Amino acid sequence: MPNPRIGILALQGDVEKHRAALERAGATVREVRAPADLDGLDGIVLPGGESTTMSRLLRTGGLFEPLRAFLAAKPVLATCAGLILLAKNVDRLPYETFGLLDITAHRNAWGRQVWSFQEEIAWPHSVNGGRSPFKAIFIRAPRILRVGEGVEVLAGCRGEPVAVRQGNLVALAFHPELSGDDRIQRWWLAGIGR
């Protein structure tokens, strides 16, 4: 698809850097705040931020159910707090998640001294031949404690999964939009409409 129309959930969190990366990669971007913003989109990004705040705003804005229907059907790239929102099981979140991704996520669980860190990970998919390690930036990231049978682990860090895929859902524990390397967004966009 030459210019996919991609939404970014824009209730809270790291929207601008995702927008810039997606636009550099050739997408037409729309910020999603209300159900009507989902109309005609080819895919959506759930950004990092604070999953508690996003959960609250999703409900007060009436977006939770329409967005759940969209996430069940269309390509999704979820990062950090976005991964938490997709997960079937999450600890320490006083809200129901979308529950679509068969993983158990543990919030803020990389230990206080390393709540935020960066580490090179092996990203398995090449884009334009670029297959060097990816600098993954983790900011109070969730740990993925369990992956269900239908979930493929795309990449790991320190012996644990940090990038997973289940059908139309791709979820990353880190922030790909902060590393100045758009390979993951380009790979994800290239898979849309295939």
Ligand code: GLN
């Ligand atoms: N700690 C955040 C949460 O629990 C996630 C952090 C992030 O998105 N960078 O929602």
